[in-house]
Amino acid sequence: MSVTLYGFWRSLAAYRVRALLHYKEIPFTEKIINLLEGDQFSQSYHELNPQHVIPLLEHDGHKVTQSLAIMEYIDQVWPQRPILPASASDRAYVRSISQITIADTHPLVVPRIRNFLHKTYGQDEAGIAAWAQHWFNEGSVAIEQRLKSDGLSGQFTLGNEISLADFALCSHIVGARLFGADTSLAPTLLAIADRCLATDAFMLAHPMKQPGAPVKPA
Numbered sequence: 001m002s003v004t005l006y007g008f009w010r011s012l013a014a015y016r017v018r019a020l021l022h023y024k025e026i027p028f029t030e031k032i033i034n035l036l037e038g039d040q041f042s043q044s045y046h047e048l049n050p051q052h053v054i055p056l057l058e059h060d061g062h063k064v065t066q067s068l069a070i071m072e073y074i075d076q077v078w079p080q081r082p083i084l085p086a087s088a089s090d091r092a093y094v095r096s097i098s099q100i101t102i103a104d105t106h107p108l109v110v111p112r113i114r115n116f117l118h119k120t121y122g123q124d125e126a127g128i129a130a131w132a133q134h135w136f137n138e139g140s141v142a143i144e145q146r147l148k149s150d151g152l153s154g155q156f157t158l159g160n161e162i163s164l165a166d167f168a169l170c171s172h173i174v175g176a177r178l179f180g181a182d183t184s185l186a187p188t189l190l191a192i193a194d195r196c197l198a199t200d201a202f203m204l205a206h207p208m209k210q211p212g213a214p215v216k217p218a
């Protein structure tokens with residue numbers, strides 16, 4: 001059964017999913033939905049995902065959207081190298097810390113929000129960059145506090161094994177860097193993300209290594 005990821009180099013949500021596909025060594029093809037050119041609004045993509053966002057995973061006649069749901073789908077269909085821990089409390093922990101970026105930070109910096117700020121409130125490039133940096137910094141501080149107060153992290157977010165949370169948190173740091181946010185606010189988080197980025201899966205999937213990415217970050 002073939003696996004198709006609808007993604008784009010710059011998409012942090014697609015990055016989480018792409019890194020997981022590489023981590024589990026699942027063969028897949030990626031179809032590019034160029035968010036800068038508005039491909040997400042095309043009729044053909046509308047028929048796939050009327051929310052007009054990526055990523056979307058096609059597999060075995062199923063179309064799965066939302067990066068968290070896609071990652072859990074992948075983990076259940078391909079159980080090698082599981083990313084969800086066994087105990088209910090550990091599962092709640094990795095899901096909860098993942099949501100700080102997936103649900104609370106990342107949605108504030110996606111293209112439709114930045115475009116809205118520009119079109120409706122006349123924000124210029126600098127104003128939009130400052131907006132994005134603000135929300136990345138808030139997210140970084142919140143995650144750092146959780147990592148410190150929960151006391152469950154080790155080499156990675158939960159102990160010394162890569163889990164669902166590492167795909168989420170690494171995408172947060174990659175995004176923070178792309179947008180020029182202050183990653184020094186979160187040294188524990190940064191160290192975890194850099195350990196992820198030193199592995200083949202996270203490296204291969206990195207936004208700047210995808211077709212269409214500029215030689216230097218925009």
Ligand SMILES: N[C@@H](CCC(=O)N[C@@H](CS)C(=O)NCC(=O)O)C(=O)O
Pocket residue numbers: 010011012013014035040052053054055065066067068102107110111112113
């Ligand atoms: N919560 C969604 C986020 C989906 C999302 O907003 N994706 C962005 C790219 S990272 C997108 O397609 N944006 C299109 C737009 O804002 O117009 C997920 O985690 O999959």
